[in-house]
Amino acid sequence: MSLNVPEYRLDGIYRQRQDGFFMQRVKLAAGVIPAVQARRVAAVSNRFGRGTVHLTSRGSMEIHWLQEADLPEVKRELAAVGLTSRGACGGAVRGVTCSSQGAAGFPAVETMARRIHRHFTANPRFERLPKKFKIGVEADATGRRHLIQDVGLVLSCRDDSGARYDVYVGGGLGKEPQPGFLFESAVSENRIIPLIEAIARVYAAHTPAGKRLKHLLREKGEEEFRRLVALEPTASEELPAVSGLQENLVRVPGDRRIVARIFAGALTADQLIELADFADQWADGIMMATADQDIAFHIAAAHEPSQASAALAHCSFSAGPVAIRVCPGSHECRMGLSATREVARSILDAVGPAGRSKSWAISGCHNSCTQPQLADIGIVTSGLSKDETGERTPHFDILRLGREGFGKVTEQSLTLAELCRVVREIG
């Protein structure tokens, strides 16, 4: 059996850098995953891969080192516990992300993320888009992650009709980062899905293949884009209010949250099983893959968070001393220009006490999958140069985050040694 490239991308599968191996990405709405599903991800990795799981900065999970012949069985195994990968890669609505899982408004946000995830996943009207279409739902704007989505929602208020969201459109990172702009304020939750449909249709109809929504915004301008969206029949449609039982799985927001900080988002499958067991014991069986590539838990009301923290300290995952997001880079990704986990270790060796309190992000190429523009200190592998022996070595740009918007490039084209020297000066 040989799968053609567009089809397997829509199933959340990329070819790895290593010939004959594939990565399977699993979509999680707002990063929330029950322990029973996490155990299945781990089991699939142990059975078909090499027993590793990568946590992404969009709250998804990736299983590497899969072989082509096993991909249908992997899909069945994941589907058997209700997990989907449809649209996790390729020109589709990607996993709906949330970086504010600890906020008081998270239950409403999780509910919204689940509805969007359910509506757009495997919906043929919204597959085969020109490129990826990213949606994020946030309880507040503090993390600025709403600015990097094709559609970013920020919970603004609640009234008798339910939650309302500020809707940001046209953001994205990559080589030409562009913050999303405020498209409409305080949109009723019952209008969100039809409005996203209208935006996605305009995107699909007017954007060349391979280009993001931000490209269309640059071409048409905000005014013309708004006009096109307004012409769509669903642009102002309001769906009936949803009734029935609550959809959110996380019931306890706020200060009962504890985080298992995972170095570089890299877990073994057995460590993931251990964390799933922890979730069953302390957190109502619910885990959260965070936007910082960690695993978080809201400790159930019946337990003391301090006791849960003590129990978590006995788990065997490799806790990172610094908050650092790291993509797979040249370890597994075909686009990777640097061995990002090794770069991260060099940075951790070099960084002093002041640097340890900052957030860091390392990306293996300009695609910026770890969102280096939103870390206190972002590192982008910007290219390769040949040394005198002909060996190719990566070089790096450093970005520093200011009070608003995206981080700006402060140093360019550094070797790893030069990068570490700058990191040491940060303290």
Ligand code: SF4
């Ligand atoms: S930033 Fe580049 S190297 Fe890293 S995962 Fe994304 S595409 Fe791959």
